[in-house]
Amino acid sequence: GAVVSQHPSWVICKSGTSVKIECRSLDFQATTMFWYRQFPKQSLMLMATSNEGSKATYEQGVEKDKFLINHASLTLSTLTVTSAHPEDSSFYICSARVPYRDGELFFGEGSRLTVL
């Protein structure tokens, strides 16, 4: 099956610093990736749709200057949390739509961000 890998799995940073999370499709090309945020005991909240070679499409209420998304290649999308604050602490998950798997999404392992 298709594999999506996320790195790092967990990261702790100081308030005010920036953190980059990578999402890679290991054995397929992903023209579209999705970034989700998961709060404790809540659902996955779609943050943005990352499109290879173009700007990401952000959901309402998600600050695009705060959460920078770059999809520079068909196998890599990155999410950078800029000037992180404690309220940005969360579990971030990326997923990719696999064209030959009939719309199925494959998910990364998730990245737990803790901002001190």
Next chain:
Amino acid sequence: AQSVSQHNHHVILSEAASLELGCNYSYGGTVNLFWYVQYPGQHLQLLLKYFSGDPLVKGIKGFEAEFIKSKFSFNLRKPSVQWSDTAEYFCAVNAEGSGTYKYIFGTGTRLKVLA
């Protein structure tokens, strides 16, 4: 806007009990429907999906789901659960023809199966 509701947030069952998890969505058009599962410490993975055709869909590990269009529902079922089914289950919807591949997830149901 699309939304997905999962009514059971926590379910505790004994092994061999039957399972039904509710999922309702709100969207007037054609939808693609999914159930994903997240076992402890693992990625989300697909259990089953419905695009068209037979509204009773069979997935992996003995799970099935029935799409009832008139009720906007896509409930997940399993006749006899096992301890290894302990996980979190998410229902998801994708609006077909929306020009986007956005998937909207429900809040999830945490299932605990007692041995």
